[in-house]
Amino acid sequence: MFHRESGYYKTTYAADMALYPLPIARWTVAGIALAMCIAPFVLHAYYVSVINLILVATVGALGLNILVGYTGQISIGHAAFMSVGAYTAANLAVRLDLPFWVTLPAGGLMAAAIGAIVGIPSLRIKGLYLAIATLAGQLIIEWTINHVPWISGGMQASIEVPRPTLFGAQLRTQHQLYWFLLFFAVLAIVGTLNLVRSRIGRAFIAIRDQDIAAEIIGINIFRYKLLAFAISSFYAGVTGVLYTYYLGIANYEQFQIVTSIDYLAMIIIGGLGSILGSIFGAIFVTLLPIAIRLAMENWGAFLFGDADINNLIPNLRLMVFGGLIIVFLVLEPEGLNRLWRNIRSYFRVWPFSY
Amino acid sequence: MLDWGFTLVLVTNGVLIGLMYSLIALGFVLVYKATDAINFAQGEFVMLAGFIIAGMIVLAGAPFWLGVVVALAGMVAFGFGLERIVLRPLIGRPIIAVIMATIGLATVLRGAAPLFFGAETRALPLPISDEPIVLGAITLPPGQLVGALLSLGFLAAFTWFFMKSRMGVAMRAVADNQQVAMAMGIHVERYFAIAWGLAGIVSALGGLAWGALLGVDVHLALVGLKVFPVVILGGLDSILGAIVGGLIVGVVENLAAGYLDPLVGGGTKDFAPYVLMIVMLMIRPYGIFGKRRIERV
Numbered sequence: 001m002f003h004r005e006s007g008y009y010k011t012t013y014a015a016d017m018a019l020y021p022l023p024i025a026r027w028t029v030a031g032i033a034l035a036m037c038i039a040p041f042v043l044h045a046y047y048v049s050v051i052n053l054i055l056v057a058t059v060g061a062l063g064l065n066i067l068v069g070y071t072g073q074i075s076i077g078h079a080a081f082m083s084v085g086a087y088t089a090a091n092l093a094v095r096l097d098l099p100f101w102v103t104l105p106a107g108g109l110m111a112a113a114i115g116a117i118v119g120i121p122s123l124r125i126k127g128l129y130l131a132i133a134t135l136a137g138q139l140i141i142e143w144t145i146n147h148v149p150w151i152s153g154g155m156q157a158s159i160e161v162p163r164p165t166l167f168g169a170q171l172r173t174q175h176q177l178y179w180f181l182l183f184f185a186v187l188a189i190v191g192t193l194n195l196v197r198s199r200i201g202r203a204f205i206a207i208r209d210q211d212i213a214a215e216i217i218g219i220n221i222f223r224y225k226l227l228a229f230a231i232s233s234f235y236a237g238v239t240g241v242l243y244t245y246y247l248g249i250a251n252y253e254q255f256q257i258v259t260s261i262d263y264l265a266m267i268i269i270g271g272l273g274s275i276l277g278s279i280f281g282a283i284f285v286t287l288l289p290i291a292i293r294l295a296m297e298n299w300g301a302f303l304f305g306d307a308d309i310n311n312l313i314p315n316l317r318l319m320v321f322g323g324l325i326i327v328f329l330v331l332e333p334e335g336l337n338r339l340w341r342n343i344r345s346y347f348r349v350w351p352f353s354y
Numbered sequence: 355m356l357d358w359g360f361t362l363v364l365v366t367n368g369v370l371i372g373l374m375y376s377l378i379a380l381g382f383v384l385v386y387k388a389t390d391a392i393n394f395a396q397g398e399f400v401m402l403a404g405f406i407i408a409g410m411i412v413l414a415g416a417p418f419w420l421g422v423v424v425a426l427a428g429m430v431a432f433g434f435g436l437e438r439i440v441l442r443p444l445i446g447r448p449i450i451a452v453i454m455a456t457i458g459l460a461t462v463l464r465g466a467a468p469l470f471f472g473a474e475t476r477a478l479p480l481p482i483s484d485e486p487i488v489l490g491a492i493t494l495p496p497g498q499l500v501g502a503l504l505s506l507g508f509l510a511a512f513t514w515f516f517m518k519s520r521m522g523v524a525m526r527a528v529a530d531n532q533q534v535a536m537a538m539g540i541h542v543e544r545y546f547a548i549a550w551g552l553a554g555i556v557s558a559l560g561g562l563a564w565g566a567l568l569g570v571d572v573h574l575a576l577v578g579l580k581v582f583p584v585v586i587l588g589g590l591d592s593i594l595g596a597i598v599g600g601l602i603v604g605v606v607e608n609l610a611a612g613y614l615d616p617l618v619g620g621g622t623k624d625f626a627p628y629v630l631m632i633v634m635l636m637i638r639p640y641g642i643f644g645k646r647r648i649e650r651v
Contacts, residue, residue: 074450076457121632125639127449128392128590132582133635136628139579143625261457268454311473318465325458329451330443 040178049174050290055185056242057282061266062192062275063235068264069273070196071228072208073122074131076260077138078236081118083255084141085111085237087151090159090250100164100245104184107241108234114141115233116226123222126211138257145252158251161244181242188235192275195231204228208273265321269328271337280336288324289317364612365605366492372604373502374563378577379584379596380508381556387591388525388549391441391452395460397578398467399553403429403561404570405467408476418481425558433554437547445546464572473572478565501563505597508556512593525549529591583627587634589644598642603627 020026085107092103118137122130145152153159163171171177195201203224206214215221244250270281382396403425410421444451486493516522527535528545584603588595610626640646
């Protein structure tokens, strides 16, 4: 991640697929892990809550990247899968009083099942058609949750969920939730790392690069496309559950089409088909509105009246956000991950140019 | 048990609304047909045009015709500029790049429009009487009638354009095979720009018709969500398909709203077209009039 190699010395596939390309990578990972462990003890609760949001977003971005970045199937309906997970977990937690280690996988599995159903059209259609089909999936799921009180729990379509309990103690503060969310974010990162370097991940990449050719070399497209949808939706469902536990409430308004676009923006800005990119994207997109708010509160008064600023911020956020998506697509299609690699390869040969 | 008078009213309304959907869908189809690009910002185009017309009339106090002319010119310029700055660099890139670029554009427009034109809903009065025209049991609101007639006019104009005019034939050639078109001496990139400009014209009139019906604010862009069922049903690259798809969607959503809403408690209007679309995607993804594409490795 942060290391410099002196050259490429890999001679076996095992070495190429290894989780840690060099011994120093282990140390980098250990360093980051240490930093993440110290962080909650030195940071104020507000910053911890921001990190918590990033952790939740990381899980969702990784899931979407498996589908879009690695398998090449588009989904504009990912937020709907998150809402499926969120409402499944909320209903289980409230009605049956189940603990999080049941509701979390249950929410994920439910989302995976729904995701696989929405993914069925991907067998016949792709590209634009699939994008529209998943968009329809988003609208239909949203409508269903909104109109079936049995799922949504009545008028406001929101269910209050008790915070998760661990060893008999309820996780109330942001600091306590941090460990809970960190555990699942790390699990998601390691899971994705292992997924994409395994047989399944390689099949996904083959399908992305040329699906007909992949079928000819013996990859069962039917199975792997549905699997990609299911895995990706599982991540989305888990994201929904984590977010519900984070907020303490399940509400469909958190999972509308705007959220789907947020997550797509994360993986495009971060880098399609890259795990580090998903994390970068999650950090970037989560911090962006906070940065805009800070900037406007500090310097906005020079340009606009005080009353205008509060109306301005959401609109400004939309503009910066959409603008960044376009800028990245046009200028740096491989996203922040590519920028990071460019910086790294610059320093690899520094002080020479190449 | 079917109330025929009620059904007739629903169907006529559906036809009028459907033709207005077709008007917007035409912009989508034009771009797809000529450039293979997908415009997820079609609704925002319509919204922008509505804002320009309303802004000219309400804020600048311009006469109605001037507002429309400025909107037409503005939207054409916008289409050209967009093609040049955003979409040309994306030629030859995977389809998701274009989809995301137009989604990004939609987000920018939705954020930018209220900044420049204000957040409140503005009425957009058409210079005709709003007295409904009564024909026996059915009443026709003149605003929607104008929208429907505009749509039919454009259908005729574009059919002529693509069949007879030199430019239209060239555009069809570009749509069919870009490399061969280039070899025949057609300036492909210019035709891409023209297609986006035409989409701008259609959106300007769509903004006029829909703005008059719904009022102009950010929610006008939601009309764009209805474009997808329309074009999928009709076929993505068919102008006739846009009209037929629009009619189907308009009639279906009105019938659903009339007969299903009392049963399930509202909202079927936005729901039914998508169910129809999913069914269509399963059995005939290229639509009623669309061209079936054969893929090779």
